[in-house]
Amino acid sequence: MASQVALKAAVAIVVVAAMVGGACCHPPKVPPGKNVTAACDGKWLDAKGTWYGKPTGAGPDDNGGACGYKDVNKAPFNGMAACGNVPIFKDGLGCGSCYEIKCDKPAECSGEPVVVYITDMNYEPIAAYHFDLAGTAFGAMAKKGEEEKLRKAGIIDMQFRRVKCNPGNTKIAFHVEKGCNPNYFALLVKFAAGDGDVVKVEIKESGAKEYVPLKHSWGAIWRLDSPKPIKGPIAVRLTSEGGTTIEQEDAIPEGWKADTIYTSKIQF
Numbered sequence: 001m002a003s004q005v006a007l008k009a010a011v012a013i014v015v016v017a018a019m020v021g022g023a024c025c026h027p028p029k030v031p032p033g034k035n036v037t038a039a040c041d042g043k044w045l046d047a048k049g050t051w052y053g054k055p056t057g058a059g060p061d062d063n064g065g066a067c068g069y070k071d072v073n074k075a076p077f078n079g080m081a082a083c084g085n086v087p088i089f090k091d092g093l094g095c096g097s098c099y100e101i102k103c104d105k106p107a108e109c110s111g112e113p114v115v116v117y118i119t120d121m122n123y124e125p126i127a128a129y130h131f132d133l134a135g136t137a138f139g140a141m142a143k144k145g146e147e148e149k150l151r152k153a154g155i156i157d158m159q160f161r162r163v164k165c166n167p168g169n170t171k172i173a174f175h176v177e178k179g180c181n182p183n184y185f186a187l188l189v190k191f192a193a194g195d196g197d198v199v200k201v202e203i204k205e206s207g208a209k210e211y212v213p214l215k216h217s218w219g220a221i222w223r224l225d226s227p228k229p230i231k232g233p234i235a236v237r238l239t240s241e242g243g244t245t246i247e248q249e250d251a252i253p254e255g256w257k258a259d260t261i262y263t264s265k266i267q268f
């Protein structure tokens with residue numbers, strides 16, 4: 001009897017630890033699911049949901065993450081941020097994509113879908129699909145007033161589906177990354193809506209006739225190393241997963257500077 005009680009207590013400790021830590025305690029390893037694409041629109045899939053950071057925070061303490069965004073606590077993300085696992089984060093191509101998420105159990109779940117943005121990655125092999133959510137986003141799946149109680153569950157079964165992002169009137173923004181110089185150009189593409197991930201980023205320098213593709217670097221960042229100085233104004237052309245192409249002349253001005261955001265006039 002005593003040993004059974006002790007065993008039960010030990011199991012309870014492991015379970016609680018797994019809930020609190022998320023990554024700890026050797027959870028069963030599950031291979032990741034198939035890449036989720038915009039073509040998956042409309043179909044609900046099962047996932048595990050966990051959360052991290054401050055209970056009502058946006059995830060990482062610095063409001064950043066593996067996509068390179070620096071302000072996921074602000075609009076349009078507003079803390080509705082998620083670390084997607086491999087088939088959702090897709091090495092960064094999934095950055096900024098949107099998902100409806102909801103849960104039915106435990107009882108605190110409202111069952112009503114809420115929209116989250118992929119802003120970060122998680123590589124914990126605990127489920128085919130796994131959203132490690134900002135505290136705010138996890139709580140948003142709860143009935144009103146029961147957010148804190150739902151967060152206490154730590155890990156839950158949830159459902160998700162890919163949806164088009166609708167960042168309101170926000171246009172796509174280009175952040176010329178810190179450390180850029182005339183021979184090294186790195187562009188973070190932010191707030192893309194419409195039919196899926198940005199799969200191609202090209203630029204056309206002042207005076208050039210042809211667009212040149214940037215290489216996907218990491219997160220939502222695309223780069224170009226050039227033996228000759230990259231001259232502005234620079235036109236930018238984006239292609240989405242659904243094959244839509246949009247472009248803007250003079251997206252980046254002549255005297256462009258590193259660590260600067262250039263707001264565009266375009267959106268998918």
Ligand SMILES: *[C@@H]1O[C@H](CO)[C@@H](O)[C@H](O)[C@H]1NC(C)=O
Nearest residue numbers: 034035087089090091092093
């Ligand atoms: C999933 O996406 C990643 C990142 O784009 C890619 O490298 C990988 O080949 C994709 N896998 C499949 C099965 O399409």
